[in-house]
Amino acid sequence: MAESPITARAQDFAAWYQDVVLQGDMAEPAEIVKGCMVIKPNGYAVWEGLQRELDQRFKASNHQNVYFPLLIPQSFLQKEAEHVEGFAPELAVVTIAGGKELEEPYVIRPTSETIVGHFFGKWIHSWRDLPMLLNQWANVVRWELRTRMFLRTTEFLWQEGHTAHSTHEEALEETLRMLDVYAEVAEDIMAMPVIKGVKTRAEKFAGAVRSYSIEAMMQNGLALQAGTSHDLGQNFGKAFDVQFQSKEGQLEYVWQTSWGVSTRLIGGLIMTHSDDKGLVLPPKLAPIPTVLVPIYRKDEERAQVLEAAHRIAKEVGAKVDDRDGQSPGAKFFHWERRGVPTVLELGPRDLASGKIVLKRRDTGTKEPVDQTAIAGRLTETLADIQTNLFTRAKERMKANTVLANSLEEVELILKDATAERGGGKFVMAHIKDDPVCDARLKEFKTTVRNIPLVDEYDGPGKCIVTGETVAQRAVIAKSY
RNA sequence: CGGGGCGUGGCUCAGCCUGGUAGAGCGCCUGGUUCGGGACCAGGAGGUCGAAGGUUCGAAUCCUUCCGCCCCGACCA
Numbered sequence: 001m002a003e004s005p006i007t008a009r010a011q012d013f014a015a016w017y018q019d020v021v022l023q024g025d026m027a028e029p030a031e032i033v034k035g036c037m038v039i040k041p042n043g044y045a046v047w048e049g050l051q052r053e054l055d056q057r058f059k060a061s062n063h064q065n066v067y068f069p070l071l072i073p074q075s076f077l078q079k080e081a082e083h084v085e086g087f088a089p090e091l092a093v094v095t096i097a098g099g100k101e102l103e104e105p106y107v108i109r110p111t112s113e114t115i116v117g118h119f120f121g122k123w124i125h126s127w128r129d130l131p132m133l134l135n136q137w138a139n140v141v142r143w144e145l146r147t148r149m150f151l152r153t154t155e156f157l158w159q160e161g162h163t164a165h166s167t168h169e170e171a172l173e174e175t176l177r178m179l180d181v182y183a184e185v186a187e188d189i190m191a192m193p194v195i196k197g198v199k200t201r202a203e204k205f206a207g208a209v210r211s212y213s214i215e216a217m218m219q220n221g222l223a224l225q226a227g228t229s230h231d232l233g234q235n236f237g238k239a240f241d242v243q244f245q246s247k248e249g250q251l252e253y254v255w256q257t258s259w260g261v262s263t264r265l266i267g268g269l270i271m272t273h274s275d276d277k278g279l280v281l282p283p284k285l286a287p288i289p290t291v292l293v294p295i296y297r298k299d300e301e302r303a304q305v306l307e308a309a310h311r312i313a314k315e316v317g318a319k320v321d322d323r324d325g326q327s328p329g330a331k332f333f334h335w336e337r338r339g340v341p342t343v344l345e346l347g348p349r350d351l352a353s354g355k356i357v358l359k360r361r362d363t364g365t366k367e368p369v370d371q372t373a374i375a376g377r378l379t380e381t382l383a384d385i386q387t388n389l390f391t392r393a394k395e396r397m398k399a400n401t402v403l404a405n406s407l408e409e410v411e412l413i414l415k416d417a418t419a420e421r422g423g424g425k426f427v428m429a430h431i432k433d434d435p436v437c438d439a440r441l442k443e444f445k446t447t448v449r450n451i452p453l454v455d456e457y458d459g460p461g462k463c464i465v466t467g468e469t470v471a472q473r474a475v476i477a478k479s480y
Numbered sequence: 481c482g483g484g485g486c487g488u489g490g491c492u493c494a495g496c497c498u499g500g501u502a503g504a505g506c507g508c509c510u511g512g513u514u515c516g517g518g519a520c521c522a523g524g525a526g527g528u529c530g531a532a533g534g535u536u537c538g539a540a541u542c543c544u545u546c547c548g549c550c551c552c553g554a555c556c557a
Contacts, residue, residue: 090555145556
C-alpha cells in the first residue's frame with residue numbers, strides 16, 4: 001500500500017488544497033514567473049466547461065462578446081479617483097517598448113472599466129444606443145503579494161461584463177440579473193451553494209456605487225467570494241464623459257455595470273467537493289465523466305475484455321483506460337485523484353455474469369449492474385452525484401453557520417480559524433454598513449462577506465459595533 | 481516590503497557541521513513474470529550540486545555577492 005500523496009484535510013487544509021491541485025493535474029506553479037501558474041489540460045477543461053455554461057447564459061440575455069486591448073494608458077486609471085486608489089498598488093506597468101522609454105506608460109489591465117469607458121464615450125450618443133451589453137473573456141494582471149493557485153494568482157483568466165444603460169433602475173436590474181446568473185452556474189453547474197448579497201461600502205469595488213457578490217463556504221469554513229456584480233452608477237460615465245441624448249432631448253450620463261467571475265471559481269470548486277483522496281468534480285463539469293478500467297490476466301482474457309470494454313464504453317460515452325503495464329489498482333487511484341465522477345470496472349468475472357461494476361467518486365460505493373442496463377444506470381448515477389454534491393455542500397454550510405449578537409461572540413467564534421487549520425464559520429450578526437464597523441472586524445482578520453439579499457433570519461437588530469438598529473444580519477467570516 | 485525556511489538526476493530528499501572519485505527512494509527506458517484498489521525480478525539511461533566571484537593542491541561542502549522559490553504578516557477576484 002503506497003502512502004497517499006495527498007495531505008489530509010484535518011492535518012493541514014492549505015497543504016491538502018495544493019496537493020489536490022497538483023495530484024489532480026489541474027495546475028502547477030509556473031515558478032519562472034512570480035505568482036503565476038500553468039493551467040494544465042484537466043484544469044483548463046474545467047474552465048472551458050464554466051466558460052460554456054456562462055457564455056450561453058450571457059448570450060441568452062443579449063450580451064455580445066468583445067475584446068479590448070491588454071494595455072491601458074496609465075492616465076486612464078487616474079480618471080476615476082477611487083478606482084486608481086484601489087488598483088494603483090497592484091499594477092504592472094510597461095514603461096519601455098521597442099527599446100525606448102514610453103512617453104506615457106501603459107498598465108497591464110487589472111480590469112477594463114477605464115478602457116471600456118473610453119470607448120463607450122465614442123460609441124454612445126443617443127438613447128437608441130442603449131443599453132449596450134458587452135462581455136469580454138480575457139486575462140488580467142494584479143500584482144498580489146500573496147498568491148495561491150486558482151484562488152489568487154498574479155495573472156488570471158476571467159470574464160468581465162460591461163454594460164451601459166439609460167436609467168439607474170435598468171442598470172441595477174442588470175447588476176442583479178448577472179448576479180443571479182452567477183448564482184445559478186455556481187449552484188446548478190458547480191454544485192456549490194452561494195449566498196447572494198450586497199458588499200459593505202468598505203468592501204465594494206473601487207469606483208462602484210454598490211457591489212454585490214456571491215459568497216461560498218469552503219470545507220475549512222472560510223468564505224470565498226466567487227463572483228461580483230457592480231452597480232457603477234454614473235461614476236465612470238462622468239469620468240469618461242459618456243453622455244447620451246435622452247428621448248426628451250436632454251444630455252445625460254450613462255449608468256454602468258460591470259461583473260466578473262474568474263478562474264478562482266475552480267479553486268472554489270476544488271475546496272467545496274474534494275476529499276482526502278483527491279479531486280472530486282461534479283458531473284456537469286467533469287471533462288471525463290466516466291472511465292472504464294478493463295481487468296484481465298491472460299492474453300485471451302485481454303482480448304475478450306477489451307472488446308466488451310470498448311463496446312460498452314462507446315455506448316455510454318466512457319473513456320477506456322487500456323494502458324498496458326499498469327495494474328487496475330494503479331488506474332483506479334489515477335482517475336480517483338483526477339476527480340472522475342464514475343468508474344466502470346470490467347473483468348472476466350463480469351463477462352461471465354453479464355455484469356459491470358459501477359463505482360461513484362462522491363461516496364466511493366461500488367455496485368454491479370447488468371451490462372444491458374448500464375447506460376441508464378450511469379445517467380441516473382451521474383445526476384445523483386451532481387445532486388448529492390450540492391446537498392452535501394449545502395448542509396455543510398448550514399452546519400457551519402452560527403448566529404452571534406456581540407462583537408466578542410464573533411471574535412470568539414472566529415479567533416482560531418485559519419486557512420491551514422480550518423475552523424471557520426459563517427457568523428450571522430447585525431452590523432452596520434459603516435467602514436468603522438468593518439475596521440473593527442479587521443482587527444481580528446475578519447470581514448463582512450455580504451449582506452444577504454434574502455434575510456433568512458430574524459430581521460432587524462442592534463449593530464454589534466455601534467448599537468444602532470440595522471435591518472438584518474450580515475455574513476461575517478474569514479475569507480480567502 | 482518585514483520575519484522564517486529552502487535551492488543537489490524528472491520528483492522527494494540525504495551528503496555540507498569536520499573540503500578529497502556525486503548518493504538513495506520514487507519516476508523513466510528494456511526484457512520477463514504479473515493484473516478485481518498503488519505488482520515483482522533483472523538490466524539500464526539520467527546530475528555544469530541556483531548563479532557569479534573568492535579561499536584552497538583540491539569546493540556540493542568554507543567565505544562574499546546576487547537570483548529564485550516556499551511559508552508567516554501587511555494588500556487582494
